[in-house]
Amino acid sequence: MILLPQWTEKAEKRGLDPLGMQNSGVLLYQSLLPGISNVTLRMRYYGYYCWVSETYARRDATSDFEAWRTWVRRAEALYALVSARTGETGVGGIEWANRRLATSGRVIDFEAAASTDPAQERYLRQSLGVFGGAYYSQMAEMNLFTENRHGIQVATKDLGRRAASLFADAIGPDLARLLRQKIVDAKVSLRELDRLQPIAPSQIAEESEERTFYETLLFARSDDASKSGPSRAASLDLILETAFTQEEWPSPEQVRWHLFDPPEPALSSSLETQRLAWEAYQCQDMMQVACAALLAWGIAIINAEAQGKSLTEIRADILTHLETLDEPHPDLSWRALRLGLDPHTFDYAEMWDELTGARGAAADKAISACLLIAALHQRLLDRPDLAAAAAQGLPDRGMAHSLRTEISWLEDREGERIATLIADYMIERIIRRHSHVAMQKLRRQGDYTFLFEQQEGRFVYLAAYQPVATTPRLASAIQFLADIHLLDDDGLTALGLAARDTSR
Template sequence: MYPLPQWTQRADKRGLDPLGMQNSGVLLYQSLLPGISNVTLRMRYYGYYCWLSETYARKGATNDFEAWRNWVRRAEALYALVSAQAGETGVGGIDWANRRLAAAGRTIDFEMAASTDPAQERYLRQSLGVFGGAYYSQMVEMGLFTENRHGIQVATRDLGRRAATLFADAIGPDLVKLLRQKITDARVTPGDLERLEPIIPSAIAPDSAERLFYEAVLFAREEPARKSAHSRAATLALILDAASARGGWPDPEQVRWHMFDPPENALSPGLETQRPNWEAYQCQDLMQVACAALLAWAIAIINSAPHGQSLPEIRAEIVAHLAAQEEYLVSARSAYWRDIRCRIEPMTFAYQNAWRSLTSARGVVTDKAAEAINLMATLHQRIASRTDLATAVAQGLPDRGSAHSLRTEVGWLERREGEAVADLIADYMLERVVRRHSWVAMQKLRRQRDYTFLFEQRDARLVYLAAYQPVATTPRLQPAIQFLADIHLLGEDGPTPLGLAALEAMQ
């Protein structure tokens, strides 16, 4: 038995980033799609929230934050009910709304569901709903929202108020009055929900000023536009380009790989500047998945002995295995890392096959480790042979401090590439994987009180706690695709005429 200290409370949690590498990729894709996140699911929320802010200010609102929060939560609960009635998706609280409609009578009272009382069945548990949990920070990035001196979030005087006015104009004065009243009453009938259907996310009219405004904001055509907005515009154009090449609606995986390799026909200067940044992100995600596969192998080695393994024992097993599998592993007779990576043709390597293998729950852990080492060598060579990619990696990823990234790992390999593969990989796994995980898990325990260790040290031996499956990051592409569809730039057959015009404007 290994007793934990009496003064701690151990709470096991799943460590989503056990090597502290994913955050580097997250920071990079955030800079490539600012103003959109993985939880901002529909474009029209941006106009709806601006209208909520302006309406709240004009109806005699106070500076009491609780009153503002109550207004937002009621508005979100009503939006969920209207959307559920219309069969809409991507709306916060939609599961609650569907249950409420199934049990509805002649009148639906949602006052308590919109409260913050934990004893009630609330539409969402988050204190400030999806507004505070998802949309506010992204609307600040887009210049639509800010915070007043009382701590209440408000629509900005320029873009925010314009968005509010255009949303109101789009639904008309009668629905504006009905919407305002139903939020205030927190009571609605099925007939009211049908009348309010024009407010749902998919009801943006193709020829409306509201739609045109959303497009202008997304594509950085509105002033004042932040510098980061041009990065978002270039990414959205690349998504439309991917849809055009596919001739249909693209999924995020297809967009990832479309932006990975340089195109046969050169893109416009603006898009060709942005595309290598996405290539750098994809290389970063490939590297962190490869490193995670090595972590999975290290854990399997630790778990192969009933009382765990010491660091020298782990190293000896790694060296012995790689020495026995060398020709299979490197597809070359050379035992040196420099020779291995220089013999690789990085532009024809089967990256997608490696990606699917490493992120799959199936397969033998040692085979995946071999795939991971081959992938690491290929990524090293891809960066070494491509100036544009090396520049994007240097500009977008950290190489110092506590963060690890594609850049830091390739730098480590570069410094030691004259060493034999078996020794280099064994040292890498002990230093950059095993010890790294222990350090990352300790930081999470100290700072967040989360216990995410996958193995523990007991009497100078590492003892197995849990396995790990490599996980890719999710780079906001799905919401971005949906936003383009919401404003009629993208359809089932690819870019619409409006989408083609937007793409041409970016050329």
């Protein structure tokens, strides 16, 4: 089974993960919300695609992949037009659909837009649309889709067909026939778009078997749930807990920070285990942001001279700056620095905002980054439960760098004065590390992601870098819960409270 996104062309990824640290956090959050991704934006797509697959299979389907791709692309283009007509968001091709609605007459012919012809204004460039680029891998994770022997993605016999049937029942036979015919025709009138409004993402009926099915699927309450389902369910339960506490529709940032500290009253043991994994992820993301801030400082030092600087000169500049500081004192050891911080009262959120914000001098942010790293180091030492969660979810050796690999490096030299230690860390773990990571990307992927390059023994500036947090699928998960009426602007709905009670 091929679960990789299917694109028509490779996207440029300049500067992405310049220190090779983000991937450790990405792998962790993927295990915490399997079946949902940052680009699966609406819950109802899961039922719609199952219906699209079953409808294709029942109308003299062939094993020709091109015919299947045409069917999927037309179904997506039509869905975008219906969604644009009803003011929806989170739908693939919605910008194209809004433009077509603004310029078209009473009938919209979308055959060319749904083709793969690059000469046409396509609703999306991806070969198999948002289905292949985003949804298929996640629906396969949930046992809704698989791949047949001809390489065509098909709804599974159990869950997939059940989802297709419930979507069809929800919109009714007359609308299902119209929807099928419009995909075949690749042409739709404005009046027909209005008739098709009940298929839109926000139109899942509150009292419907379709809605109940989605809730059962997300919270892994059926016997045929995937092995990864309980992890997703636990994370969704934690989002419900956040909404219950906040008494509002929570943002991803609110969820992150709500899960960062053990709550009162205590959670159940299973939910606390999942919360600890999220806390470990947040610590990992803070570590990679802190290291990115150090990279930004290194780039600023390199950029101070048009001809660049050698490693010796970079290290000397770092030491010169650190030796002038009163706080932290350059003669302190790393051990003394971390012991002098209270990891429980340290303002992680404020430091996070400073490092990810656009304002502030790179050198000042670098010092804040060092304090954050020291606080994270001490937090793990003070919290065996958190250290265990980090050990389970993050690598501590090999090519991948993470919170654990960096702390391990610091622990080996924590008796040294911090001015020397930080200067060496900058050279070994930041400057050289970026050069290595960028070279590997160039060799393996053909992507040129160097932020500085070596010329005759000197590092020469190419581009600046702003620390970027990873995006752990929370926005999509929150929207899914809203789509099935568990969340609204006031927090948990009656259905959300019932779902929370079920998981307690």
